[in-house]
Amino acid sequence: MEKFPLKSSSIPLNAATTYQTMNKKYSNGSGLSSVTSDDSDMIDITTSTAAGDRNTTTRSQDDDDGNLQYSVGFSNMLESGDIPGIGQYDDFHTIDWQRDIARDRMRHRYIVKKKQDSIWTLLAGAHDAWSGWLCVLLVGLLTGAVAGVIDIGATWMTDLKFGICPQAFWLNKEHCCWSPSEADLDSGNCSQWKTWSEILGHSSEGAGAYIISYLFYIVWALLFAALSASLVRMFAPYACGSGIPEIKTILSGFIIRGYLGKWTLIIKCVGLILSVSAGLSLGKEGPMVHIACAIGNILSYLFPKYGRNEAKKREILSAAAAAGVSVAFGAPIGGVLFSLEEVSYYFPLKTLWRSFFCALIAAFILRSINPFGNEHSVLFFVEYNKPWIFFELIPFIALGIIGGVIATIFIKANLYWCRYRKYSKLGQYPVTEVLVVTVITAVFAYPNPYTRMNTSQLIYLLFSQCGISNSDDLCNYNRNFTDVNSIEIAAAGDGVYRAVWLLILALGFKLIMTIFTFGMKVPCGLFIPSLCLGAIVGRLVGIFVEQLAYRYQKNWIFSGECSTGDDCITPGLYAMVGAAAVLGGVTRMTVSLVVIMFELTGGVRYIVPLMAAAMASKWVGDALGRQGIYDAHIALNGYPFLDSKDEFAHTSLAADVMQPKRNETLSVITQDSMTLDDIEQLLKETEHNGYPIVVSRESQYLVGFVLRRDLNLAIANEKRMVDGICGQSLVLFTSGHTIQALGPPPLKLKRILDMAPITITDQTPMETIVDMFRKLGLRQTLVTHNGRLLGVITKKDVLRHVKQMDNEDPNSVLFN
Amino acid sequence: MWSPIFNTVFLACFVLIVVQGQAYENTRCICGCPSIALLTDSTDVTLNTHNFHIANVPPNKCNCDGVIIPKLGDKIKGRENEFCPRCECKYEHRNVTIIKVVVIIVIWVISILVIYMAFLIILDPLLNKRAKGNYQEHTNEEDETAAGVGGPMSHNMSVRGNVLNRVGHQQDKWKRQVKEQRRNIYDRHTMLN
Secondary structure (H helix, E strand, O other), X not given: OOOOOOHHHHHHHHHOOOOOOOOOOOOOOOOOOOOOOOOXXXXXXXXXXXXXXXXXXXXXXXXXOOOOOOOOOOOOOOOHHHOOOOOOOOOOOEOOHHHHXXXXXXXXXXXXXXXXXXXXXXXXXXXXXXXXXXXXXXXHHHHHHHHHHHHHHHHHHHHHOOEEOOOOOOOXXXXXXXXXXXXXXXXXXXXXXXXXXXXXOOOOXXXXXXXHHHHHHHHHHHHHHHHHHHHHHHHOHHHOEOOHHXXXXXXXXXXXXXXXXXXXXXXXXXXXXXXXXXXXXXXXXXXXXXXXXXXXXXXXXXXXXXXXXHHHHHHHHHHHHHHHHHHHHOOHHHHHHHHHHHHOOOOOHHHHHHHHHHHHHHHHHHHHHOOOOOOOOOOOOOOOOOOOOHHHHHHHHHHHHHHHHHHHHHHHHHHHHHHHHHHOHHHHOHHHHHHHHHHHHHHHHOXXXXXXXXXXXXXXXXXXXXXXXXXXXXXXXXXXXXXXXXXXXOOEOHHHHHHHHHHHHHHHHHHXXXXXXXXXXXXXXXXXXXXXXXXHHHHHHHHHHHHHHHHOOOOHHHHHHHOOOEOOOOHHHHHHHHHHHHHHHHHOOOHHHHHHHHHHHOOOOOHHHHHHHHHHHHHHHHHHOOOOHHHHHHHHHOOOOOOOOOOOOOOOEHHHHOEOOOOOOOOOEEOOOEEHHHHHHHHHHOOOOEEEEEOOOOOOXXXXXXXXXXXXXXXXXXXXXXXXXXXXXXEEOOOOOOOOOOOOOOEXXXXXXXOOOOEEEOOOEHHHHHHHHHHHOOOEEEEEEOOEEEEEEEHHHHHHHHHHHOOOOHHHOOOO | XXXXXXXXXXXXHHHXXXXXXXXXXXXXXXXXXXXXXXXXXXXXXXXXOOEEXXXXXXXXXXXXXXXXXXXXXXXXXXXXXXXXXXXXXXXXXXXXXXXXXXHHHHHHHHHHHHHHHHHHHHHHHHHHHHOHHHHHHHHHHHHHHHHOOOOHHHHHHHHHOOHHXXXXXXXXXXXXXXXXXXXXXXXXXXXXX
């Protein structure tokens, strides 16, 4: 993770330019000139190096409209108001971090300067200063509230599959039986809650009731899944999937219009409730990140500083991603670290603090909504305070290895299936696929009590300790509670063996179903299923070690701690470690995962076991398969994501990568000799997203760079604004007064010109270039040779080159 | 276009809350204890159940003395000191009103979306067929704005029409976007596989 990819940006930007306040005289040109000015309050930042040695041409220029442009060349938001859409990007384009950051700096300068003018501008400046914090505050508030709605809605709807609370239909089973009568307590079930067979007039026991409940379970599951899939298909196709690969890509500087929009938000929330309730093997935690980012994106439009600047918007989105994980697991710090480790690309300290604040607010709101009635934001919160013995590190590391293996199997199989879906006929039947998977899931899940219940409940059951109040089969030990202070170690009863077999079945079932479920066209997350897989494995290992300790209490390994007859091995802790191992293997998170897990358990005592398991799982995972699931899906979809974790280890040069290749010509625009017709012809014939501006075709000396989109917008704007523009009009990218004797008026387009494009020479090694793209967040760089323009390298060229070097299909990078 | 819908939703929720009143408790104290049979060493089947005790007491009374003793005092007489430490008491809190409002909102939103979906699938093609001439005009306008790439220009365009036109215009724009998304995902499989 590169922490400050843009930090150094000010140096290359400023070095070659004279950087001034608004509406002042300035100097430009080759960038090596000084300014003669009679303005007293002008701040001069002339380039110091070499300025004196050269024969500097001192030019002082007046702009006709008195509204000067910077040599940085980006038209500032305030003055480019007359050209709508400048500074925005088209769909599926890469953003230019440098340009956006520079634009924001200009805007900021303008506000600072205007501050003294009046009270109003002072207030405007203050508002600008705190708008970032205000925005993340609102994001946190809304994310917490939305997460509460999803949690409550999903638990209620999940229980709807089993029955209903006739007196208060909005309560789920647990809340319906909140305060049962004495008679209910004695019989052990609750009379307020009616199963569907009871509603239909049957008894609650017996084969008939079982079949009716079974059928109702399947029908409800089908209904929910069908609704979810068709809502997604009808209103917001972007709402499907987990969203984290796409969020990663977006945060790395890519535009997917509508991916974080209003409809996606609504449909993702509703679809998530429905698909979780359908009992599919998926979770709602991963999509929370997408939901939070959508909220962040929508709210950032309230603040033009963020809404209109894609680079600045990503600061809000990073904070929102942290809030998403914060509400998903009730782990604010884990959320911040998740944002830092897994999703964010550009993460300065300022964003770290804002993420922290945003995650805090979101967690606080969710906690006060208290959706599960357990004073925590997750259902499977457990509190542990039992010591672990040193010997247990061996089974913990073993769990890490098992977790890595399971994760690799899962990733490989899921990718194979997703690729099959992509290229075969299966992809044409998205809704049918969801329905088939739902039916299979429901039919096989119902008979096994561990898969019938909600996955979060299962995780809670596996995590929790066998206390007095736990009456599940898993806790059927032959113990008698004679010793008051602690639970003694005891032989497993029949119930435990039964539970072990059921859990093994559940493990296989969940693994297979999750492979087929993840990637279906419904909102679906991966955290819960992988936690569940790991928890099952962990619990099984835990029971095994526990029984080992019981059988061989006198053995030297156990003799220290277990000899007193205490329950020295806690299977629930193994479940937790196993869950961390599988999740770590699937996502390749380490730090954030451990923090999330210990925030879940409310204790720091188990950090070492969790770290050991996470690390072992990551090593095994990395050894068996290179990518985590999110990176694998990014590669499958061909998103232009330049991973800052990978290293570029080849020896190619810029000349090998740049466009155009040999015997092709480079499309350039000259600064003052092309007519409008020439330009429009060029725009029609080529599809490049930007054109270098040169002094003349013969010399190919570089002047700057102009984006296709800006050029289109500016030409359309000039045509509208200036009379007499015709095909013969000259298009000028210079700012001096041209002697316009005859002919139609020229188009002055200097303000859309980027006069500080990043340039490299053709002998620059690719390693450096890849680093520049990552750290500076470039969109393209210009290649020169002997000072003359030679070609262009875009981010997608770099990505394609990396793929080619790794012997993969370079054309799999989409959105070229 | 959404505000009237949401108004009705909130109004409906409000009415329901007022009518239904508060029927369920918001707090409880739940204690789990081993069965008394273990303690008394008797084989009395009636005592051999797993015991949960639920009472509505203030948080500071949520312990064995406050919940279990008043209920089972006579059965465990004299052995409280043995029995009580094995009980686990937990004070729990919830808010029924929030649950009710949230669930009703969820139901409303889902129903509205389903109705709108049904409308778009069944009725919209019929309506569009009738208003074909009108539709032609729309597409022209769309092309123009598409060339101008969004922004304030489309605003100027849409301000001209009356409210209904504007809503229809927005809806068309949105439908086009969704169609594009659908093509990306379901037909070309370029995204979100």
